[in-house]
Amino acid sequence: MRFIRPRFKNASICTTQYIIMGFMNEYMVVLCLMVGLLLTALFVAVGVFTRRQGAAVTDATSRIMTDLQREIADLRTSLQTQVLEISRHMNEHLTQSTAVLQKTHQGYTDAVGQVHHRLGELQQATQSMVDIGKDIASLQQILRAPKLRGGLGEMLLAELLKQILPEDHFALQYTFRNKTVVDAVIFLGQGLIPVDSKFPLENFERILKAQDVAGERQAKRDFIQDVKKHIDSIASKYLLPEEGTFEFALMYIPAENVYYETIIKDEMQPESLAAYALRRKVIPVSPNSFYAYLQAIVRGLKGLRIERSAQLILENLGQLETDLKKCLMDFEKIGTHLNSAVSSYSKTSRQLERLQDKLASIEGQHAKPLMTETTSPRE
Numbered sequence: 093m094r095f096i097r098p099r100f101k102n103a104s105i106c107t108t109q110y111i112i113m114g115f116m117n118e119y120m121v122v123l124c125l126m127v128g129l130l131l132t133a134l135f136v137a138v139g140v141f142t143r144r145q146g147a148a149v150t151d152a153t154s155r156i157m158t159d160l161q162r163e164i165a166d167l168r169t170s171l172q173t174q175v176l177e178i179s180r181h182m183n184e185h186l187t188q189s190t191a192v193l194q195k196t197h198q199g200y201t202d203a204v205g206q207v208h209h210r211l212g213e214l215q216q217a218t219q220s221m222v223d224i225g226k227d228i229a230s231l232q233q234i235l236r237a238p239k240l241r242g243g244l245g246e247m248l249l250a251e252l253l254k255q256i257l258p259e260d261h262f263a264l265q266y267t268f269r270n271k272t273v274v275d276a277v278i279f280l281g282q283g284l285i286p287v288d289s290k291f292p293l294e295n296f297e298r299i300l301k302a303q304d305v306a307g308e309r310q311a312k313r314d315f316i317q318d319v320k321k322h323i324d325s326i327a328s329k330y331l332l333p334e335e336g337t338f339e340f341a342l343m344y345i346p347a348e349n350v351y352y353e354t355i356i357k358d359e360m361q362p363e364s365l366a367a368y369a370l371r372r373k374v375i376p377v378s379p380n381s382f383y384a385y386l387q388a389i390v391r392g393l394k395g396l397r398i399e400r401s402a403q404l405i406l407e408n409l410g411q412l413e414t415d416l417k418k419c420l421m422d423f424e425k426i427g428t429h430l431n432s433a434v435s436s437y438s439k440t441s442r443q444l445e446r447l448q449d450k451l452a453s454i455e456g457q458h459a460k461p462l463m464t465e466t467t468s469p470r471e
Contacts, residue, residue, distance in 0.1 A: 345378050
């Protein structure tokens with residue numbers, strides 16, 4: 093029996109099928125060896141038995157050999173049938189295994205393709221991040237100039253004010269009567285709240301770039317001195333009661349990490365920068381805290397509006413009370429006049445009654461003589 097090995101293009105599928113076909117070939121070889129050994133044993137047994145019994149048992153031996161050959165033929169037919177059945181089952185399993193392996197290989201190919209596609213996208217994203225990093229580095233180089241950095245802080249401050257406050261309650265680049273210009277003012281009632289957005293960041297950058305502890309401490313000392321000078325400048329330039337400002341000003345710090353450095357107490361300083369600023373009536377604010385301050389100011393503006401509305405209502409109520417008093421006075425006058433009219437009416441009515449009575453009595457007196465004169469001639 094000859095087995096034909098199928099050819100496949102895929103190496104992994106072909107290897108699996110070669111292993112399965114190898115197992116089938118070994119199984120057939122073992123079966124053939126068993127059949128050959130069985131026939132050999134039978135022939136040897138028959139030969140030995142024939143030599144011992146001689147010619148007397150030749151006929152019996154022939155019958156036995158015939159039966160044995162028939163059984164061997166039946167056994168061979170059965171073995172061939174089983175081998176064919178096993179081969180068919182093996183072919184079916186081989187076909188199913190081939191289909192599974194093909195699907196697996198297709199899934200593996202798709203997965204590898206997706207991985208390559210994602211790697212390409214990741215490479216593009218990485219390149220985009222590198223480009224963004226270069227742009228940020230370029231922007232950082234541009235913003236090293238204090239004037240440009242101050243302009244950016246003013247822009248952020250203006251956007252935050254526009255998002256929260258009504259336009260008629262703040263002003264940018266406000267000029268006082270003494271020609272001093274402040275970055276922004278907030279109109280709260282009859283007063284002004286100055287807001288400064290210029291902040292010294294050079295020495296703070298030195299703190300971040302310090303290579304050792306000594307350099308960091310020196311940069312921090314310089315940073316503290318710069319901030320104190322800036323606080324003193326705000327207090328002297330923008331706290332102007334004669335201009336209508338309140339007794340405090342806001343110092344806008346455009347970064348949260350810088351704001352954190354101003355509110356914590358340094359070991360080298362007796363007080364924090366925030367305490368020093370509050371002592372100078374300057375309140376440091378970051379974008380987040382400034383938002384909270386603006387929300388409080390908005391609440392205050394609403395309270396002022398309610399107060400103004402209440403004042404108008406009270407004024408209107410006062411005017412209404414005055415008008416009501418005038419109306420009551422007029423009503424009382426009308427009542428007085430009506431009482432006088434009623435009294436005059438009653439007096440006149442009584443006089444008319446008395447006149448009627450007099451007229452009636454006079455008419456009665458004149459009527460009696462006339463009656464006497466008319467009755468006398470008849471008599």
